[in-house]
Amino acid sequence: MSDSVQPVFTVAGIRGIENRVMPSADPPLMERAGRAAAEEAFRLTMERPGRVLIVCGPGNNGGDGLVMARRLLQAKREVTVVFDGDLARLPADAAAAYVAWRGAGGKVETELPPPPEEGWALIADALFGIGLERPLTGHYAAWIESLNSFNVPRLAIDIPSGIDADTGKVLGTAFRATHTLTFIALKPGLLTLDGPDHVGNLIVRTLDIDIAEHARPPGHVIDTTLFRDQLKPRLNNSHKGDFGEVGVIGGARGMNGAALLAARAALKLGAGRVLVSLVDERAPSVDLIQPELMLRTPEQVLAQANALAVGPGLGLDERAKAILGEALALERPLVLDADALTLLAQDDDFQRLCHDRSAPTLITPHPGEAGRLLGTDPFAVQHDRVGAAVELSQRYRSLVLLKGCGSVIALPDQRWLINTTGHPGMASGGMGDVLSGLLVALLAQRWPAESALLAATHLHGAAADRLAREGVGPIGLTAGEVCEASRGVFNGWIVQANQNGH
Ligand SMILES: NC(=O)C1=CN([C@@H]2O[C@H](COP(=O)(O)OP(=O)(O)OC[C@H]3O[C@@H](n4cnc5c(N)ncnc54)[C@H](OP(=O)(O)O)[C@@H]3O)[C@@H](O)[C@H]2O)[C@@H](O)CC1
Numbered sequence: 001m002s003d004s005v006q007p008v009f010t011v012a013g014i015r016g017i018e019n020r021v022m023p024s025a026d027p028p029l030m031e032r033a034g035r036a037a038a039e040e041a042f043r044l045t046m047e048r049p050g051r052v053l054i055v056c057g058p059g060n061n062g063g064d065g066l067v068m069a070r071r072l073l074q075a076k077r078e079v080t081v082v083f084d085g086d087l088a089r090l091p092a093d094a095a096a097a098y099v100a101w102r103g104a105g106g107k108v109e110t111e112l113p114p115p116p117e118e119g120w121a122l123i124a125d126a127l128f129g130i131g132l133e134r135p136l137t138g139h140y141a142a143w144i145e146s147l148n149s150f151n152v153p154r155l156a157i158d159i160p161s162g163i164d165a166d167t168g169k170v171l172g173t174a175f176r177a178t179h180t181l182t183f184i185a186l187k188p189g190l191l192t193l194d195g196p197d198h199v200g201n202l203i204v205r206t207l208d209i210d211i212a213e214h215a216r217p218p219g220h221v222i223d224t225t226l227f228r229d230q231l232k233p234r235l236n237n238s239h240k241g242d243f244g245e246v247g248v249i250g251g252a253r254g255m256n257g258a259a260l261l262a263a264r265a266a267l268k269l270g271a272g273r274v275l276v277s278l279v280d281e282r283a284p285s286v287d288l289i290q291p292e293l294m295l296r297t298p299e300q301v302l303a304q305a306n307a308l309a310v311g312p313g314l315g316l317d318e319r320a321k322a323i324l325g326e327a328l329a330l331e332r333p334l335v336l337d338a339d340a341l342t343l344l345a346q347d348d349d350f351q352r353l354c355h356d357r358s359a360p361t362l363i364t365p366h367p368g369e370a371g372r373l374l375g376t377d378p379f380a381v382q383h384d385r386v387g388a389a390v391e392l393s394q395r396y397r398s399l400v401l402l403k404g405c406g407s408v409i410a411l412p413d414q415r416w417l418i419n420t421t422g423h424p425g426m427a428s429g430g431m432g433d434v435l436s437g438l439l440v441a442l443l444a445q446r447w448p449a450e451s452a453l454l455a456a457t458h459l460h461g462a463a464a465d466r467l468a469r470e471g472v473g474p475i476g477l478t479a480g481e482v483c484e485a486s487r488g489v490f491n492g493w494i495v496q497a498n499q500n501g502h
């Protein structure tokens, strides 16, 4: 994995690094964290002099806030600290930070005071960090609700209080930050589920720890460097046979569009030929909007394509089952989505076939489909998206893309990655079909399965992001528009990857 790719650690991983570094850390980690937070506060209040409110909790996150407060006070800033923790139960570093704060002349309020007349210059949330283990209730929950109501910069220290650092779940209620300064490394909860709605601008400070020296990250954030090796310009001396033959099978009655969208996306991402089979017998025999697509029978597609996407609008009837069985038996890269996933979840024979395949299988469930595949429900999946994706990958010996806010990719060797492109305008019909099409196009062009899944996922979101920047959406964005924009973004990546001698 390239050094520039951002690592992601679960709480257990962060604790492991802390335990290794802490005994000899000079200055201590909490001093470094508090100093980094004070620096960030200066940056955020450059144009907003005035009083900074720091709300500190009963653990080491509160300790970070107390160090931050002392640093600001020593730099002649006005600071109000709120802390009502039990001094006798404060961890050692946080207790030392408390003593140092009082020693520097700092005062402590035990209730949230009203804001000064000119308003708070900044609110810093140092209530709870990675140690939060149960829902927030009572006065802590009330404080957070109140802090969220101020329209001023709101800085979360390490993680917005109330967000579970491993899962991104809101535990009771959660601080809505405009900025989050996180320490040592990213955590999954900042990137997936409810995390992105609470973190605002995300800033990582490693606290001068060389992470690679201490631990191997279990996860990463997806970026283009992960598949840059595949981003090659085409040779002048090329022909369509060099770029593979995609097969898409789906499009039952009322769902023709799902398979056509996938097929069009495959065409726009450079597949040499795209064969599509609409299982609806009354479906048209040509796509008049995209006549380049070759409409064929399922048998012809299964026989000819060198990479297959099965499922968009496939239906759940006997014919659909027969097609899925045949596709699973072919040793060619296979994308399964939508109805194919529902059929897979229902049938032990399909599961056995899937498990025994030697060609790559790529499954792209949303949380509902993932729940069915795991024999549970969407809530359980969302409760631990990374865990669910890893389990699916193991159970189905597949590369998995679990869709949703902060899509999670899990690979058969148990590595996982989180995607940060895309936006809620993509929550609309047909988006998943386009993603399947982008993915199968790269597979047909003989990209390795892992690179294809990372690239298609990242591209799908990046295309939607570009459109939103151009005023197309986010609200009302259509899957067809993402399909078109993906082509431009992808070609741009190739140009970029091949500049400067790469
Ligand atoms: N360790 C280090 O060296 C470094 C750590 N760093 C910083 O420390 C943070 C982690 O600190 P932490 O482990 O002390 O956990 P933290 O998030 O402060 O919360 C624990 C406290 O909250 C309490 N509590 C929990 N849930 C609750 C609830 N629902 N409602 C009420 N109370 C609740 C819990 O109480 P208890 O469960 O024991 O009742 C305990 O008192 C980390 O995010 C980073 O900011 C950095 O300085 C770098 C160096």
Ligand SMILES: [K+]
Binding pocket: 061, 125, 126, 127, 128, 129, 156, 157, 158, 159, 160, 161
């Ligand atoms: K916090």
